[in-house]
Amino acid sequence: MRNLLTFGMALVMSVGIGTPALAQAPRQPHAGEIAAGLRRLGVTGSVLYVAAHPDDENTRFLAWLVGERGLRAGYLSLTRGDGGQNLIGTEQDEMLGLIRTYELLAARRVDGAEQLFTRARDFGYTKSADEALRIWGHDAVLADVVLAIRRFQPDLIVTRFDTKPPNHGHHTASALLAAEAFTAAADPKRFPEQLDLVKPWKADRLLNNVPIWNRKPDADMSAYLKVDVGGYDALLGRSWGEVSAESRSQHKSQGFGVPAERGPLLEYFTPLDGTRPKADVFEGLDLSWSRWKGTEAVARAVDDAVKGFDVRAPSRTVHALLRVHEALSALPDDHPWKALKLRETEALVAACAGLFLEARASEAVGVPGAPVKLSLFALNRSSAALRLVSVSLPGGERVPVDAALAEHAPFKLEKQVKLPEDAAITTPYWLRKPVSGGMFALDASDRALTGLPEGPTALTVSFVYEVSGRRITVTRPVVFVWTDPVRGELYRAFEVVPSVTATLERDRVMFPNGATQVISVMLGAGRAEAAGKVRLEMPPGWKSEPVDHAFQLAARGDERTVQFKVTPPKGATEKGRLRVVVDLGGRLESWKVRSVAHEHLPPLAVRQASEATLIPFALTTKVKRLGYIPGPGDKVAESLAAVGYEVTVLPDERLASEKLERFDAILVGVRAFNANPHIAVHREKLLSYVKGGGRLVVQYNTNSRVGPLESFVGPYPLEIGRDRVTDETAVMTPVSANEPLLLAPNRLTAADFEGWVQERGLYFASKWNEQYRPVFAMNDVGEEPQRGSLLVARHGKGVFVYTGLAFFRQLPAGVPGAYRLLANILAQ
Numbered sequence: 001m002r003n004l005l006t007f008g009m010a011l012v013m014s015v016g017i018g019t020p021a022l023a024q025a026p027r028q029p030h031a032g033e034i035a036a037g038l039r040r041l042g043v044t045g046s047v048l049y050v051a052a053h054p055d056d057e058n059t060r061f062l063a064w065l066v067g068e069r070g071l072r073a074g075y076l077s078l079t080r081g082d083g084g085q086n087l088i089g090t091e092q093d094e095m096l097g098l099i100r101t102y103e104l105l106a107a108r109r110v111d112g113a114e115q116l117f118t119r120a121r122d123f124g125y126t127k128s129a130d131e132a133l134r135i136w137g138h139d140a141v142l143a144d145v146v147l148a149i150r151r152f153q154p155d156l157i158v159t160r161f162d163t164k165p166p167n168h169g170h171h172t173a174s175a176l177l178a179a180e181a182f183t184a185a186a187d188p189k190r191f192p193e194q195l196d197l198v199k200p201w202k203a204d205r206l207l208n209n210v211p212i213w214n215r216k217p218d219a220d221m222s223a224y225l226k227v228d229v230g231g232y233d234a235l236l237g238r239s240w241g242e243v244s245a246e247s248r249s250q251h252k253s254q255g256f257g258v259p260a261e262r263g264p265l266l267e268y269f270t271p272l273d274g275t276r277p278k279a280d281v282f283e284g285l286d287l288s289w290s291r292w293k294g295t296e297a298v299a300r301a302v303d304d305a306v307k308g309f310d311v312r313a314p315s316r317t318v319h320a321l322l323r324v325h326e327a328l329s330a331l332p333d334d335h336p337w338k339a340l341k342l343r344e345t346e347a348l349v350a351a352c353a354g355l356f357l358e359a360r361a362s363e364a365v366g367v368p369g370a371p372v373k374l375s376l377f378a379l380n381r382s383s384a385a386l387r388l389v390s391v392s393l394p395g396g397e398r399v400p401v402d403a404a405l406a407e408h409a410p411f412k413l414e415k416q417v418k419l420p421e422d423a424a425i426t427t428p429y430w431l432r433k434p435v436s437g438g439m440f441a442l443d444a445s446d447r448a449l450t451g452l453p454e455g456p457t458a459l460t461v462s463f464v465y466e467v468s469g470r471r472i473t474v475t476r477p478v479v480f481v482w483t484d485p486v487r488g489e490l491y492r493a494f495e496v497v498p499s500v501t502a503t504l505e506r507d508r509v510m511f512p513n514g515a516t517q518v519i520s521v522m523l524g525a526g527r528a529e530a531a532g533k534v535r536l537e538m539p540p541g542w543k544s545e546p547v548d549h550a551f552q553l554a555a556r557g558d559e560r561t562v563q564f565k566v567t568p569p570k571g572a573t574e575k576g577r578l579r580v581v582v583d584l585g586g587r588l589e590s591w592k593v594r595s596v597a598h599e600h601l602p603p604l605a606v607r608q609a610s611e612a613t614l615i616p617f618a619l620t621t622k623v624k625r626l627g628y629i630p631g632p633g634d635k636v637a638e639s640l641a642a643v644g645y646e647v648t649v650l651p652d653e654r655l656a657s658e659k660l661e662r663f664d665a666i667l668v669g670v671r672a673f674n675a676n677p678h679i680a681v682h683r684e685k686l687l688s689y690v691k692g693g694g695r696l697v698v699q700y701n702t703n704s705r706v707g708p709l710e711s712f713v714g715p716y717p718l719e720i721g722r723d724r725v726t727d728e729t730a731v732m733t734p735v736s737a738n739e740p741l742l743l744a745p746n747r748l749t750a751a752d753f754e755g756w757v758q759e760r761g762l763y764f765a766s767k768w769n770e771q772y773r774p775v776f777a778m779n780d781v782g783e784e785p786q787r788g789s790l791l792v793a794r795h796g797k798g799v800f801v802y803t804g805l806a807f808f809r810q811l812p813a814g815v816p817g818a819y820r821l822l823a824n825i826l827a828q
Contacts, residue, residue, distance in 0.1 A: 026358075026491075028381075029351045031311035032235030037348050038309055038317070039070050041324060042302045044337045045287030046072035048152050049113075049209075050145070050178040051160035052170035053122060054081040054100040055254055058160060058209055059111050059247040061267055063240040064229035066112035071287065072340070073113040076148045076451075077104065078141065078174050080430075083122035083758060086633035087255040087675065088598060092812065094435050095594060095606065096253065097122065098428060102601050103250050105453055110247040115453045116152065118144035119430065119439045124758035125726050126169035127780055133173055135438035142184065143194070145177045148451050149185040150198035153336050155285060157182055157206045158269070175208070182206045182273050197448065205274035207281060209267060221268050225281050230265030235311075241265050252600055292335070297327040314352040315382035321349045322470050346472050354381030355405075357474055359461035363556070364480040365497040367527045368423040372494070374478065376413040376461060380405035389471060392462040393417050394478070405465065417459075419496060425591065426495035427607040429455035434608070458496045492603050497526040498591040500553070502534055502580040502610045508814030509566070509578070509612055510643050512619035516567040517642075519612075521580055523560045524593065525553035532584040534562060539576040541569030542614065548583075572616040580610035617816035619643060620745040622827035623664035623695070629655060629679065631669030631699070639811035640667075643819060655682050665695035665826040670808045673701045673711055680711030687715055691796030697825055700763040700804040715795040718802060721766025723786050725778050728756040733777045735787060741775055741824045748824065752817025761805040764788035772802075792828060799828040 029037070047065050049057055057075040065073040082097030091099055101117075108115045120136045133141070149157065159178045161171040184190040186202035210224050232239040241261030249257040269281050277283035289299040305320035325345045331338045350357075355378075362373040374393070380386045386405040392398050394417050405411060429449050430440040442450065449455050459478035464471055478494040505520040521534060535548035549562040568576075582589045592610035597603065626647045628637040641647045650658055650666070660666065666689065673679055690696045696713070703709035703720040712718070732753050734742055742748045760778055765788035768774075774787035790803045803825070810818030 026356075028354060028356070031314055032233075032237070034314050034317075034348060034351050035235050035306075035309055035311060036067070036070070036233070037344065037351070038302070038306045041341060041344060041348070042289065042299065042306065043070040043072075043287055044289055044291060044341075045069075045282075045285065046074070046152065046154045047156045047158060048074045048076055048116075048149065048154035048203075049158045049160065050076045050078075050174055052078045052168070052174040053084070054079075054104045055248075055251045055256055056160050056171070056174075057107075057113075058267070059107065059244040060229045060241060060261070060265055061158075061209065061227075062113040063111040063243040063247060064227075064231065067233060067236070067240050067243060068229070068231045069282075069287075072152075074116055074148075074152050074154070075104070075108070075113055076116045076118070076145065076152075078118050078120045078145075078170065078177070079122035080117060081122050083124035084254065085671075086253050087671075088253050088633070089596075090633050090635050091253075091596065092633075092635075092809070094431055095596060098431070098604055098606065099253050099596055099598070099601065100251070101428075101453060102604065103253060106250040106600070107247040110250065111243055114152075116148045116451050117453060118148070118451060119442065120144070121435070121438055121440060122170065123438060125724060125762070127166065127726055127783075128169045129163075129165075129172035129176055130169075132169040133176075136173075137438060140439055141173075142177055142180060143191045144451055145181040146185045146191050147194055147198065149181055149203065150194060150201045151451070153201045155204050155287065156281065157203045159206070159208045159272070161211070162208055179206060179272060203274065204285060205277070206272040207269045208272055210270055212268065221266075224268035224270050225277060225279070227267045227269065227281055228264050229267050230261065230263055232262075239263075250600070252598075292337070295327075295331065297330070298324065298341075301327045315354070315384045317352050318349055318384045319468060321345055321352065322468055325349070325470060325472075346474070349467065349472060350474065352382070353384040353386060353467075355379070355386065355465070355474075356381065357463045357476055359459075359476045359478045361459070361478050361480050361494045364482075364492060365495045365526060365556070366419050367497060367499050368419055368425075369421040370527060371416050371418050372459070372478075374415050374417060374461070376411075376415065376463075378405060378411040378463060378465075380407055380409070383407055384467060387466040389464040389466050392464070394459040394461065395420070423458070423496045425498055425607050426458050426493075427605070431606050431608065457493045459494050487599070495605070497593075498589055498607065499526050499584055500524065500530050500532065500534075500582045500589065501526065501591045501593045501607070502582050503592040503594070504578075504580060504610060504612045506642065507612050508812070509614055510639075510814060510816075510819065511566075511568050511572075511614065511616040512643050512819075514568055514570065514572065514616060515644075516565050519564045519566050519578075521562050521564070521610075523551055523553065523562065523582075525556055525558045528556050529554065530558075530584070532582055534580060534582050536564055536566065537579040537581055538566070538614065541572070542576060542578075543567045566614070568614065568616045574616075576614040578612045578614050613814055615814045615816060617819070618746070619816075619819055619823060621645065621823050622745045625662060625664045626826070627658070627660065627663040627666040629666065629668045629672055631672035632675045634670050634699075634808035635812045636667065636669060636699070636808055639819075640822075652676060652678055655679075655685075660685065660689040660694065661692065663689075663694065665697065667826070668696070668698040668713070670699045671701050672699075673709060673713075677711045680713070683711075683713050686713050687795065687800075690715065690798035690800050693797035695799050695801070695826060695828055697801040697803065699807060700761070702763050714793075714802065715800050716769035716771040716793055717767075718765055718769065718772065718791065719767040720763055720802075720804075721788065723764040723766060723788060724762035724804070725760040725764075725780055725786065725789070727780050728759055729754075730760050730778045730780060732760065733785070735774050735777055739775055741790075741792070741821070741828065744824065745827050746820040746824055748817070748820060752820050754817065755815050756806075756810055756818065757813045757815065758809050759806050761789045761803070764804040765791055765802055769793075790825075801825055801828065 080097035081100035159175045245260040289295040301324040358377045360375045388401045429446040433441045457477035462475045501524040503522045531552040533548045545565040772791040772793045775790040777785040779785045
């Protein structure tokens with residue numbers, strides 16, 4: 001996939017200070033992007049946009065801020081989107097948050113803004129900002145918003161949402177927190193522990209970006225500030241609406257591909273706090289160097305560089321940029337724009353010279369204490385007189401070079417370094433510790449990273465080069481480069497990995513009725529000649545057969561699966577904790593790895609302690625053979641197979657030819673009709689199956705004005721609405737005291753509805769034919785009971801069921817009552 005890097009990020013990437021998890025070779029900025037970068041040197045204004053989730057940001061506004069106005073723009077997303085849904089895979093929870101983090105970074109590479117976060121977890125939809133702030137911890141998440149403001153130092157803070165319900169509680173909370181942090185960030189008495197890293201910062205004004213998605217065409221917007229963000233840059237050959245659409249379309253896990261927009265694009269704003277402009281969002285603000293005393297030399301040098309730039313010969317501007325660099329260097333070190341503008345200037349020098357600097361590792365990974373072979377490369381692709389002074393390697397060794405970088409004369413150096421014995425294993429810093437509660441917990445060594453989109457790369461190399469007597473240091477991440485026969489040359493950051501990973505097939509292992517379960521462990525070698533034993537540590541009374549497995553893995557990357565038969569104690573009802581231990585000659589390790597592989601993302605991996613929850617419970621299943629029509633992104637089929645069902649997945653092509661009568665029941669995956677309207681072709685076949693005595697269970701689908709449900713399988717009229725119950729502890733009251741679904745084959749009690757995660761359900765039926773029988777009434781606090789979560793209808797000899805209950809979350813989370821309830825539904 002080819003991304004347009006707007007000039008700001010392209011220049012940053014060209015000197016290697018951008019995102020380290022690269023998926024492509026760094027791209028040389030073209031002359032139009034360099035020209036825009038030169039203009040940007042003269043701007044000293046910044047805007048921080050605040051909302052709750054990946055996809056909430058207004059990419060039209062961000063692209064315009066960076067591209068048209070040359071401003072520094074940032075998007076502060078309170079969460080990483082962990083609690084959302086996934087259209088491209090089965091990843092949920094923190095793994096989905098990882099995907100959305102890198103989709104946000106891809107979006108920022110397109111629109112040129114920067115990405116920030118707090119430590120708040122997306123725990124799922126909530127109707128209440130109070131609930132969100134309670135679960136996160138009001139002071140903890142406010143501290144992170146304040147830290148972001150103090151770190152970013154914006155002139156304007158802009159909220160995506162207002163504080164008026166009804167709204168997603170996270171959305172409302174983001175607006176409330178932004179308003180509170182606007183004042184708190186300027187107060188040195190608030191969160192003084194941050195002042196070792198940052199200073200108090202007073203933004204000039206707080207605005208709300210007035211939503212227009214529900215606006216009527218004839219709505220009177222005259223009371224709001226108006227901005228046309230639909231400009232066009234001939235040097236880049238794109239309008240900001242086109243850039244914005246490409247940026248938003250990076251949110252692929254949410255299916256947010258959008259068409260390009262061209263022509264006028266109006267955005268509206270209303271002042272909330274601080275100075276109050278009357279006609280323009282930047283009214284009364286000087287965003288040039290003249291706002292700062294003692295910067296006249298900087299402004300003159302920037303003006304000269306802009307005026308003298310020749311798009312056909314960018315290298316002629318190097319000397320003018322060095323004068324900018326000299327003037328910036330003379331500013332006090334605490335000047336809020338000095339460090340940033342020095343980096344931008346150094347990036348422009350390298351861009352004008354066509355300077356290419358790279359540090360490659362011979363392998364993608366290494367283990368602590370192992371040698372790593374590096375290939376260093378430097379190339380000056382212009383007539384600029386550059387001299388490579390030295391190279392600093394990982395570990396601190398400085399290699400003197402003192403050689404001219406003549407035009408198109410490559411410099412190459414092969415060196416070997418050794419990874420420290422205590423080198424940290426590479427994993428996303430916010431996932432290094434176990435995930436629980438409302439906020440990600442960070443190791444003490446990672447606390448300085450709070451709010452950053454990702455941590456530092458495992459290894460870096462610093463190149464020092466000289467031009468006209470001025471020395472510039474460029475730090476590059478060490479990367480691994482390979483060639484895919486379809487996608488071409490690809491990049492990824494070098495990673496430090498364990499000697500051996502021992503990855504469990506499931507994080508929650510269900511033990512129905514005390515039955516012995518086979519637990520599979522995938523061993524993966526991070527180095528050659530990895531040998532030892534692997535065993536399971538479990539609570540007293542749990543038994544493993546065998547006790548351990550000896551293994552030997554000859555080459556790095558080799559894999560082997562071993563299996564243990566695990567039996568709970570007789571009559572066990574309490575959950576237990578399992579830990580996989582790898583004994584490497586007396587050195588004990590416990591690591592699992594979970595990988596994310598999607599073509600639009602760099603290779604991603606999470607490495608954590610290899611542990612699982614053991615869950616004994618009682619389960620009676622009346623039916624055995626299930627057909628599963630998949631939707632996008634759930635693990636229901638594999639969860640049911642793990643407790644003894646015989647599950648056959650029925651993709652579209654197999655559904656057409658399969659004899660459905662052989663199945664005791666057929667289950668339709670979440671959003672299957674949204675993702676594949678073609679399933680409707682099989683409507684009569686499915687209903688015939690029900691009429692003949694089959695059981696057809698359809699899990700939730702979505703239906704809205706924006707995305708109407710075009711097809712559905714149901715024997716009688718039924719409309720799906722937007723209602724949901726977000727409180728996972730909400731009482732589920734049977735509509736009928738004699739409801740058969742609660743009686744057999746499992747007799748359900750209130751205990752079966754304890755321990756549910758994130759929500760009870762979503763996208764309940766809003767209207768239905770009298771042939772449907774509602775099973776439960778439930779509601780969030782302060783709302784009327786809803787009955788559309790589970791509907792049952794007889795059709796001929798069989799049964800049709802629609803359910804919005806969130807089985808797709810409960811089963812992978814190991815909720816016993818959800819398994820028992822679904823077993824009863826399937827047995828109807």
